[in-house]
Amino acid sequence: MTFTNIPPTAELQALDAAHHMHPFTENASLARKGARIITRAEGVWLTDSTGAQLIDGMAGLWCVNIGYGRGELAEVAARQMRELPYYNTFFQTTHIPALQLAARLAELAPEGLNHVFFAGSGSEANDTNIRLVRHYWTLKGAPERKVIISRRNGYHGSSMGSGSLGGMAAMHAQGGMPIPDIVHIDQPYWYGEGGDQTPEEFGRARARQLEEKILEIGPERVAAFIAEPVQGAGGVIIPPESYWPEIQRIVDHYGILLIADEVITGFGRLGEWFGSIAYGIRPHVMTIAKGLSSGYQPIGGSIICDEVAEVIGGDEFNHGYTYSGHPVAAAVALENLRILEEEGVIARVRETTAPYLARAWGSLADHPLVGEAVSRGLMASLALTPDKARRARFASDPGDVGYICREYCFANDLVMRHVGDRMIIAPPLVITLAEIDILISRARKALDQTLEHLEREGLMQPAAA
């Protein structure tokens, strides 16, 4: 098959329906409907098998930070495949892409985070983190420190370990999660759960749940706290400004490890290299993936502080993946980091694109269906509501209205995702101001159509308070 001569869409859809199981999808209903077939992409634009051009408001899955179509990454991958397509780093051996990428990440990461353990994905990296922090405490003579505290509606991946760290109830309901010694506290989601408190009061109260949980479990049993600087898959939930300083105080006071899951917030999404820099937090470990390679190759990892790396280094860590530090993936990641740096992509997000998006996205708050429209860096979300003044939920099942809105977005050639009844975007960092205007106008049109649909079907009903 060539790129220009694509078989008929219906034929491809039938093959997909017959043999390809999609992640996080009700496959039987997708099979009836037919998946949209994406054939190529450039910048922030996707092309499908019918020739339609979609604007990708989600940067793939939060990962294509430098945008599609960067031939430099293809060149680097081809060169690396010819030279050394694969070698492991288990046998007291290393290779240039892995060591250079580790050194580069140590330069970019906050002070004191100088050691990288590679994985193939964010899920794998968080599985590494579970074993890393527990083994660290064992080596420190505190093997009873096993409990990792995480948050409801957090997302840390989909393997048994990382899915357990996550706080997604729908995931925990399938297949025996969470694994033991992982406990969850509530999220800092003011719009949905803040009641009559101010955002600042609520942020502090939610942070203090960490302290209450540590005291309930016993500080001598707690290994670590893990969280995303801004929750992504949970619905782009931006914590109140009071939240992270209070979390940092508690982590410092009880001497537990802080793991910042930077899989989405790393590599420029918040206008800094890492979300931890944007929020001024000092993690011991950062999880990375997605934007590390802009999704051009699967690669993830943990960036680890000197103290933890030194303790772990004193013993054989019985852990690793065949593709840890894969040379092609590492070479592509290095090229991606070079482009982010040399083209000033992150500074442009901070100084130009994020402020512009904040205004343009914020303007959607005047829509009758929108309860809030918020952004931080190039992550943004809106809450759909039948009653703006009361921040009310819909009487329909959570997510029904969000799904309807998502369908109108898709029909208008905009990829905007729904999480429950929140609509979210995280476009490639290279999006232009003109493209932001296009995104917003398609979003507004989809909101108008959703409102019309809800009114027609009698769905603009608030849930009983």
Ligand SMILES: *Cc1c(COP(=O)(O)O)cnc(C)c1O
């Ligand atoms: C996507 C994601 C992960 C999991 O990464 P995979 O590469 O899909 O395994 C972990 N943490 C966060 C915050 C993510 O958004």
